[in-house]
Amino acid sequence: MVGGVEERLTVGRMAEPADVTVRTLHHYDEIGLVRPSARTAAGYRVYSVGDVERLREVLAYRRLGFGPCEIADLVDDPATDAVACLRRLRGLLLEQRDRAAAMVTAIDKELEARAMGIRTTPEEQLRVFGAQLHDAIGSAHPATRRTEPRIAARVWEALGDARTVLNVGAGTGSYEPPDRDVTAVEPSAVMRAQRPAGAAPCVAAAAESRPFEDRSFDAATAFSTVHHWRDPIAGLREMRRVARRVVVFTHDAGDAGWRLRFWLTRDYLPEVAGLVADRPPVDRTARVIGSRMEPVLVPWDCADGFLEAYWRRPDAYLDERVRRAVSVWTRVGPEAERRAVNELRDDLSSGRWAERNPDLVALDAAELGLRLLVA
Ligand SMILES: C[S@@+](CC[C@H](N)C(=O)[O-])C[C@H]1O[C@@H](n2cnc3c(N)ncnc32)[C@H](O)[C@@H]1O
Numbered sequence: 001m002v003g004g005v006e007e008r009l010t011v012g013r014m015a016e017p018a019d020v021t022v023r024t025l026h027h028y029d030e031i032g033l034v035r036p037s038a039r040t041a042a043g044y045r046v047y048s049v050g051d052v053e054r055l056r057e058v059l060a061y062r063r064l065g066f067g068p069c070e071i072a073d074l075v076d077d078p079a080t081d082a083v084a085c086l087r088r089l090r091g092l093l094l095e096q097r098d099r100a101a102a103m104v105t106a107i108d109k110e111l112e113a114r115a116m117g118i119r120t121t122p123e124e125q126l127r128v129f130g131a132q133l134h135d136a137i138g139s140a141h142p143a144t145r146r147t148e149p150r151i152a153a154r155v156w157e158a159l160g161d162a163r164t165v166l167n168v169g170a171g172t173g174s175y176e177p178p179d180r181d182v183t184a185v186e187p188s189a190v191m192r193a194q195r196p197a198g199a200a201p202c203v204a205a206a207a208e209s210r211p212f213e214d215r216s217f218d219a220a221t222a223f224s225t226v227h228h229w230r231d232p233i234a235g236l237r238e239m240r241r242v243a244r245r246v247v248v249f250t251h252d253a254g255d256a257g258w259r260l261r262f263w264l265t266r267d268y269l270p271e272v273a274g275l276v277a278d279r280p281p282v283d284r285t286a287r288v289i290g291s292r293m294e295p296v297l298v299p300w301d302c303a304d305g306f307l308e309a310y311w312r313r314p315d316a317y318l319d320e321r322v323r324r325a326v327s328v329w330t331r332v333g334p335e336a337e338r339r340a341v342n343e344l345r346d347d348l349s350s351g352r353w354a355e356r357n358p359d360l361v362a363l364d365a366a367e368l369g370l371r372l373l374v375a
Pocket of ligand 1 (some may be wrong): 035206
């Protein structure tokens with residue numbers, strides 16, 4: 001913590017706790033990455049508290065695999081304060097953890113196939129190492145994920161008279177309006193491959209850097225995807241840049257209220273709080289795109305199997321197919337998943353779940369923090 005750091009440190013005193021060599025610190029000074037703000041009369045480098053914070057940031061990016069030029073761009077970004085920077089780092093670390101989880105899932109699949117005497121192709125073997133979360137879990141998506149017509153109608157209405165629409169993080173295209181000229185953007189090869197025949201053309205790209213001119217679409221939309229983006233703020237700014245109108249369906253990640261209202265995250269999967277902690281609160285998201293915000297209730301018989309869809313149908317979460325189509329279940333890890341499912345199964349058979357949630361059966365729709373942002 002900054003409060004515990006002495007005002008000024010020499011190279012030797014910086015190197016040891018940071019686990020870097022004095023040579024590295026000299027090198028960082030030479031290339032301008034971490035410059036000591038002062039020198040002693042004898043010419044020795046002296047680092048201030050601010051220099052220490054910068055070094056910590058540089059080292060974290062280095063450990064995440066960024067090169068010196070990328071690190072310089074990140075740490076010199078004038079748009080980020082210390083808190084935004086820590087959030088970004090946290091997001092990148094979670095992404096790395098998710099990628100590792102995706103690789104474990106892909107390797108498990110290959111082991112299973114081998115145990116059954118099925119040999120994977122060289123392409124499949126290589127894919128393990130490029131595995132993104134949705135490349136590992138995406139094949140399970142179509143089993144339960146499809147258009148929820150009542151929510152789709154809200155999104156399509158919000159698009160107004162837009163003729164050309166960019167759908168970012170499009171997945172298999174469940175929320176693409178059939179009567180407009182849609183271009184999809186989707187980084188996962190597995191998701192792209194599952195787009196139905198005749199679906200809108202799809203560009204392989206991520207939200208944060210899209211190969212489109214300013215204002216080249218009437219509208220840009222993103223459905224249930226922003227929480228996956230490495231840098232949601234950069235992605236939303238990109239949407240603003242390329243389109244006149246922006247419509248985003250997302251979660252209020254900053255509001256703990258829905259997690260406490262929703263029995264699944266409250267009583268069985270508290271780990272979800274840690275997964276969303278680095279995500280920008282929805283009002284910040286709304287400010288970035290200058291949007292208004294409307295709550296979207298989840299109907300009790302929601303057709304699209306996203307995390308909250310089965311709030312009145314708890315047995316559904318016992319179904320492996322339901323869980324595999326929602327990334328949260330992979331992201332919390334197998335131990336938390338097993339525990340949550342076992343506890344839920346026990347509570348459903350003992351009647352404890354029904355005792356704890358007596359009011360739900362009378363509700364047709366629930367307010368679980370889902371929001372439509374329209375700018
Ligand atoms: C839960 S799925 C939703 C797909 C689709 N919008 C739908 O509602 O059916 C999330 C999608 O976001 C995509 N995604 C992940 N990271 C992304 C990024 N940085 N930019 C754009 N899309 C991303 C995933 O590959 C996945 O297809």
